[in-house]
Amino acid sequence: MTKQKKVLVIGGAGYIGSATVKRLVEEGDNVTVFDNFSAGQKDKVDMRAKIVEGDILNEDDLKKVFAGGDFDSVIHFAALKAVGESEELPAEYFQNNVSGTINILKAMSEHNVPQIIFSSSASVYAPQEDGGGVFKENDPLGPISVYGRTKYISELIIQDFARTGKIDSYALLRYFNVAGDAGLNFKEKNPQNVFPLIARAIAGEAEFGIFGDDYDTPDGTGVRDYIHLIDLASAHIKALEVDKDNSGAFNLGTSQGYSVKELVEAFERISGKSVGAKIQPRRAGDPAVVLADPTKAERELDWKAERTLDDMVASTLRVYGE
Numbered sequence: 133m134t135k136q137k138k139v140l141v142i143g144g145a146g147y148i149g150s151a152t153v154k155r156l157v158e159e160g161d162n163v164t165v166f167d168n169f170s171a172g173q174k175d176k177v178d179m180r181a182k183i184v185e186g187d188i189l190n191e192d193d194l195k196k197v198f199a200g201g202d203f204d205s206v207i208h209f210a211a212l213k214a215v216g217e218s219e220e221l222p223a224e225y226f227q228n229n230v231s232g233t234i235n236i237l238k239a240m241s242e243h244n245v246p247q248i249i250f251s252s253s254a255s256v257y258a259p260q261e262d263g264g265g266v267f268k269e270n271d272p273l274g275p276i277s278v279y280g281r282t283k284y285i286s287e288l289i290i291q292d293f294a295r296t297g298k299i300d301s302y303a304l305l306r307y308f309n310v311a312g313d314a315g316l317n318f319k320e321k322n323p324q325n326v327f328p329l330i331a332r333a334i335a336g337e338a339e340f341g342i343f344g345d346d347y348d349t350p351d352g353t354g355v356r357d358y359i360h361l362i363d364l365a366s367a368h369i370k371a372l373e374v375d376k377d378n379s380g381a382f383n384l385g386t387s388q389g390y391s392v393k394e395l396v397e398a399f400e401r402i403s404g405k406s407v408g409a410k411i412q413p414r415r416a417g418d419p420a421v422v423l424a425d426p427t428k429a430e431r432e433l434d435w436k437a438e439r440t441l442d443d444m445v446a447s448t449l450r451v452y453g454e
Contacts, residue, residue, distance in 0.1 A: 137372060138162045140201055140245070142188060142236060143209030144181070145172025148251065148307075151314035151365040152207060154178050159369060166197050167210070176316045188232035191239070198243040205247040205372055208236055211282070214324050215255065218278035229282035230289070237293045246300035249371045250290055252381070254308045254357075255280030259419055268425045269306070269381045276417055287381070294379060301379045303371040303433075308357040308385035308424045310364050312444040313451045323452070327358075327444060330395060331452035334405045342392050344414035347421075355389040355421040360439035360447075370433040378432050385424025386437045398445045403453060 139156055143149045144165030156163045163181040177183055186193030188210050211229045218225040240248065257267050258274025275281045293299045311327040323329060333340035345352040367384050396407045429435050
């Protein structure tokens with residue numbers, strides 16, 4: 133029988149955090165959620181988890197939650213996450229995402245918490261010269277957005293805390309594109325991701341724009357790697373087994389790409405309704421293809437995404453399409 137872990141989930145009331153908390157408590161772990169509820173939703177946190185309200189920019193808040201915890205691990209989700217907004221608000225993004233991570237690591241070091249699982253992003257990779265492709269963990273890093281830079285800098289800081297012995301182990305989980313629902317009916321107030329945007333268009337709440345149809349892809353629209361939220365939450369459970377010897381970065385994706393037009397067609401097929409997508413000019417910096425090579429996560433974490441595009445579409449429609 134696996135030993136029960138004491139896990140502090142920072143940002144545990146958010147879209148990904150609440151799904152991971154649900155999985156942790158189902159596994160029998162002792163879970164504390166720390167969140168400022170600026171974006172998180174308290175009613176989506178599993179009732180078996182302890183909830184502590186606080187902010188990662190407030191060191192006193194962090195000291196209080198760590199002092200009462202005796203945690204084995206921290207899972208760190210708390211971040212501002214909109215790429216476009218990050219270009220408008222760089223100070224806020226660096227302060228929250230980077231300074232907040234430093235505060236968490238300081239508190240971990242002071243309270244002898246050995247492990248951090250960090251919510252990172254595929255945006256840390258440098259764009260590939262050919263306009264996109266498949267990314268491996270050892271590919272060049274060079275984010276082009278403020279958001280991506282905050283994740284990249286945070287990764288470096290975590291690695292240095294481990295190198296200098298302030299923490300023991302870490303997993304940098306580089307998400308590609310997350311979609312679907314984990315049974316919590318989590319509806320973001322201002323969704324930025326493509327799945328809820330398409331679902332909202334089907335529901336008649338907003339128009340959906342396809343940014344560019346002249347890429348070097350089979351149908352001219354951008355191709356991305358999508359992963360179901362439930363599979364992503366499972367990866368965090370697996371990452372808790374990472375130790376000092378296999379700490380590092382892990383891509384979380386499927387290596388199976390879908391174009392924007394393919395997403396629209398899937399939503400129309402499953403819903404029986406029209407999206408009414410409009411073609412718009414390309415967005416600056418958008419590559420043609422971005423896919424994960426998840427081989428390392430499969431090999432070292434014993435993790436593999438299992439759910440399909442149709443699973444992601446159907447669960448998104450249940451939340452946003454009614």
